[in-house]
């Protein structure tokens with residue numbers, strides 16, 4: 001059983017408070033904005049502190065991350081004696097879509113082995129209403145392009161295959177994820193359930209924390225720097241989570257609207273079209289490309305931004321999409337018929353740029369995989385099932401032993 005690690009003097013050890021203004025400023029860069037705890041905000045967060053026991057069962061020991069609608073904490077389940085992730089939703093019915101769609105997934109998706117579905121759920125009474133909490137199995141790191149170089153290509157391609165299988169099983173049940181991005185995909189983690197807190201903090205970094213500043217708190221709460229999962233604790237299993245805006249097609253009960261981060265968003269959604277399985281496939285291929293190249297396939301840093309890079313790589317956008325771009329101003333030139341891909345920036349050149357040493361056969365296969373999904377017309381994109389059976393996809397998986 002996890003022992004209750006204590007500091008000298010008997011105070012339980014739950015990390016360190018910031019000591020200097022510099023430390024405080026550095027912490028503020030990587031945690032959720034403090035105003036998310038202001039009760040006058042929309043989507044108010046629930047204040048939590050390390051050492052708190054939620055629902056008389058979950059001892060909060062560290063921080064895992066946060067998103068637009070939740071904070072996520074590492075906790076020890078005192079009943080089951082294992083570590084879990086607690087996703088504490090913002091105030092209101094914000095979490096209801098995720099619970100509703102997860103119930104749908106648990107009921108109807110045949111293979112959920114690579115989907116992060118909840119183990120339990122409970123409500124925390126807040127100052128102005130309830131906050132839903134979803135209890136998840138504890139996962140490892142998400143995709144961080146800057147650290148991908150430390151992960152062997154075989155593990156990255158295995159992740160790509162597992163993710164595609166997860167997408168296929170969702171699609172077979174009629175569910176579109178709608179938010180496939182690097183933050184919602186996670187590797188597994190070697191369990192630390194039997195380690196004491198000292199050992200956990202040694203492995204994942206000591207929490208650095210600060211009492212939530214500048215707002216009148218109605219209960220104790222802290223801003224805490226998230227864990228850093230070291231490479232030696234990462235496993236090769238790969239999972240898809242965060243179904244906050246997932247939708248069963250033709251089910252009006254799922255109403256939460258939203259787009260994936262722009263870098264992962266399909267061009268048709270950026271032109272106001274409805275979500276579809278094909279949108280997920282575009283986002284999947286952006287993730288596949290990041291796993292393979294370690295860089296996004298369509299850089300956003302050049303003049304013309306993301307869409308400019310797409311046009312460089314794939315040629316002009318369909319002319320019927322002109323004036324439909326949802327983040328104006330767009331450029332008329334993107335829709336001028338007959339523009340061919342720029343040979344310096346097309347998919348082949350991009351693969352060569354990031355993998356100059358790769359042999360031509362591998363390059364051709366990767367180009368073929370990307371070219372069958374990075375197609376403007378959603379109806380022409382390969383489905384998850386088709387891509388899993390595609391000879392080039394299979395060849396790359398075989399090459400890396402996945």
Ligand SMILES: Nc1ncnc2c1ncn2[C@@H]1O[C@H](COP(=O)(O)OP(=O)(O)OP(=O)(O)O)[C@@H](O)[C@H]1O
Pocket residue numbers: 064065066067068069070071072085087116136137138139140142179183184186241242244
């Ligand atoms: N089961 C888990 N195990 C470990 N870490 C997790 C787990 N679930 C979520 N996280 C971490 O918490 C972060 C935020 O989680 P999540 O994306 O589900 O929140 P969100 O509020 O839905 O975010 P967004 O607004 O970006 O959609 C993730 O990026 C990940 O780092």
